Structure formats: C-alpha cells, structure tokens
C-alpha cells in the first residue's frame with residue numbers, strides 16, 4: 001500500500017516526509033522540471049516564490065510558536081532551514097537556493113519516497129491521495145478540483161523584487177537590525193528624508209501597473225498580509241511609514257537620528273550577493289519598478305535579478321469541504337494540504353502538510369484522526385480551516401487571535417503571548433503519544 005502526494009512544494013514535502021517516516025511508501029508527484037507555474041523557477045522542491053523569510057523566530061510571537069510546534073512534530077523544512085539560515089534579526093530567513101536543494105536531497109534520498117516527475121491532470125483514486133499543488137495549481141488539475149469541490153475561491157498575492165548587493169550604494173545606506181535585535185548587520189537600511197519620501201510616494205501611487213486579466217487593476221481582491229506596496233500607499237501618505245518603510249528602532253549612524261522613512265533590504269543568500277526588498281511586493285510594470293525604486297538614494301543604480309510580480313491564488317472553500325484532519329467530507333481518501341486549503345503563508349502551508357501526512361497514514365491504518373488541541377497554533381488553524389463561516393471564507397495565517405483565552409486572563413501583552421506559547425508547547429508535548 002502507498003499514499004500519493006501531489007505537489008512537492010512546502011506542504012507536499014512535509015506530508016511526504018511524515019508518511020514516509022511512518023514506514024509507508026509515498027508516490028510524490030511533481031510537475032517540475034517539465035512544467036512550471038508562473039511563479040516557480042527552480043527545478044528543486046520546496047521553492048520559496050517570494051520572500052526568503054519564515055517570519056519571526058521568537059517564541060512569544062504566533063509565527064515563532066508555529067515553528068516551535070512544527071519542530072516538535074518533526075518538520076523536515078525547519079530541520080533543513082537551520083542549515084541554510086541567513087542573518088535576519090529576530091526572523092528565520094534562509095538562502096532559498098540552498099534550502100530547496102537540501103530539502104530535495106533529503107526527499108530523494110528517503111527510501112520510502114518515490115518521486116514521479118509528472119503533471120497530474122486527474123485525481124488518482126487508487127490510493128489515499130494528498131493534493132498539495134498550491135495556490136498556482138496547473139490548469140487541468142484546477143478544473144478537476146473545481147468540479148470535485150463545486151468551485152474555487154481566489155485572491156491576488158504579490159512577490160517583492162530581489163536586487164544585486166553590488167548595486168546598492170552603501171554611502172547612502174547603513175547596516176542595522178531594528179532595535180538591535182539579533183545580529184546587528186542583518187539588514188541594509190536605505191533611509192529617505194521627508195522630501196525624498198514624498199517625491200517617492202507621489203510617483204509610486206501614480207505609477208503604471210501590470211494589467212491583470214479580467215480584473216479591476218486598481219482594486220483587485222488581494223490578501224491583506226501581502227499587499228502590493230503601491231496599493232498600500234494609496235491608503236494615505238504616511239501608511240508606508242507605519243508599514244514596510246517604518247523607521248522606528250533604527251538610527252542612521254551618519255545623522256545620529258531616526259530617518260523619516262527607511263526601505264529595508266534583507267539578505268537573500270549566505271554569500272550576501274543578493275538582497276530582498278522587505279515588504280515591497282508589487283504589481284508595477286518592470287520599467288516602473290526600476291524608475292521608482294531607484295528614487296531611493298541608496299538604490300540609484302539598482303540592478304534587479306527578479307522584479308516583483310502578482311498572481312491569482314486559488315483555494316478551496318475548506319469549511320464546506322474539509323474535516324479538521326484535512327480529509328474531504330465527501331471523499332475520505334482525498335486530503336488537501338497547503339495554501340490551497342486557505343492557510344496563508346509558507347510555514348502555515350508546511351504545517352498543514354504535516355497534519356495531512358500524519359492523518360493520511362491514520363486513515364490507511366483505519367485509526368482515529370489526529371486533531372491537535374485548539375490551544376496550539378496548528379490545532380487552531382486546522383479548526384479555523386474546517387469550521388470558519390463559509391459565507392466569505394478568507395485565507396488565514398498564524399495569529400494569537402485564533403487561540404482560546406487564557407484562564408486566568410493575562411492583561412500584559414508580552415506576558416500573555418508568553419503564556420500562550422508555554423501553554424501550547426506543554427499541551428502539544430503531552431499530546432505527542434497520539435501521533
């Protein structure tokens with residue numbers, strides 16, 4: 001007996017790993033390198049299509065707690081990320097090439113994983129199958145899923161540009177991490193004066209955008225957490241100064257003052273030859289990206305290795321379709337995992353793959369599904385995905401708002417977050433015997 005996993009992205013790799021580590025054979029089907037989605041470029045598995053950051057690694061943050069829970073559950077991706085980490089203050093960021101390479105190597109070397117390089121157009125019904133084909137699932141399979149699920153939902157997600165380190169003018173930039181967290185050389189900060197910021201802002205909001213087929217380009221339905229910088233800017237002149245260009249916690253060593261606004265650049269690779277424009281996901285035309293981003297003094301001669309892009313992400317109406325173990329309500333042998341279920345984010349997608357993998361094996365062995373306690377971030381996400389109000393189901397990332405309140409209540413925010421984390425880890429460790 002074996003289990004099929006379709007898609008060797010973040011969720012698919014985690015799912016295959018969990019299944020294989022339980023001694024069950026996996027057919028991991030991936031269409032790369034024969035066919036690529038519009039956002040994927042690398043032939044390796046677990047490709048990060050935009051940012052190279054897995055967000056905060058601090059335990060008293062929802063993103064940090066999610067990762068800690070995944071470590072407890074034996075996450076392959078977190079194991080690999082420790083070996084290709086790049087400095088990013090309090091965040092966990094990786095060298096994306098090395099990361100994808102390492103995950104691929106581990107998957108290909110696993111004796112229970114059989115990699116099938118092929119686009120899957122029809123959902124296999126021979127074995128238990130986990131569909132983890134992501135927000136950009138190929139067209140033929142999307143049609144099948146559409147029919148199986150009675151429709152698909154969608155929103156737009158954008159990616160930020162990557163630039164060459166040698167093209168950054170360090171005379172107009174400084175190294176620091178916000179509030180001196182972690183390694184203080186983590187970020188390159190490109191400061192702007194008030195006049196520079198306002199000129200930049202005026203050009204940004206009026207710049208030309210790429211036409212999205214059949215969509216109102218000024219008002220596409222986008223995910224709040226990954227909003228294109230030009231759309232965010234439309235909300236008001238200072239919105240970026242309270243968002244991706246916030247200067248708080250940064251002092252320019254030249255002026256000894258906090259700049260008016262700052263564009264931060266995060267290391268892309270261990271060699272420090274490439275940098276990612278933090279929070280600058282965009283749908284501007286490529287020429288406009290070059291023209292406008294080079295108005296930032298440190299980026300006057302900026303060279304892009306990848307421009308920002310925006311894509312339509314599709315997902316299923318999970319509360320109607322899925323159980324909290326990620327199996328279908330209508331067909332118990334089909335599971336979904338990853339962004340296609342409406343979890344939002346790299347680590348959330350990967351975490352859902354872990355749970356789908358564990359439960360696919362439980363299904364194969366006719367055992368009871370594993371449902372993690374709602375006091376854990378992963379348990380709360382599974383609960384949200386399978387029970388949220390169906391009317392306008394929207395993607396959801398890890399956040400403390402998903403967790404049930406503490407008793408007794410803890411008023412201080414920092415203490416509350418720490419208490420959430422301690423409670424979750426304790427409960428998860430106690431539940432490990434059911435895995």
Ligand SMILES: Cc1cc2nc3c(=O)[nH]c(=O)nc-3n(C[C@H](O)[C@H](O)[C@H](O)COP(=O)(O)OP(=O)(O)OC[C@H]3O[C@@H](n4cnc5c(N)ncnc54)[C@H](O)[C@@H]3O)c2cc1C
Pocket residue numbers: 006007008009010011012029030031032035036037039040046047048049050051052118119120121132133134135136137138141157158159226309310311313337338339340344345346347349350
């Ligand atoms: C443009 C864009 C930018 C994003 N930026 C971020 C970000 O910065 N941070 C963040 O946390 N999240 C981001 N996301 C959201 C999300 O976290 C990622 O999409 C994440 O990669 C989802 O993981 P996944 O495993 O569900 O899908 P994917 O990682 O996309 O993996 C799906 C895999 O399935 C394969 N596949 C597709 N169809 C088939 C088929 N028919 N047969 C076989 N194989 C198939 C694909 O080739 C791919 O390898 C972004 C998404 C998009 C589209």
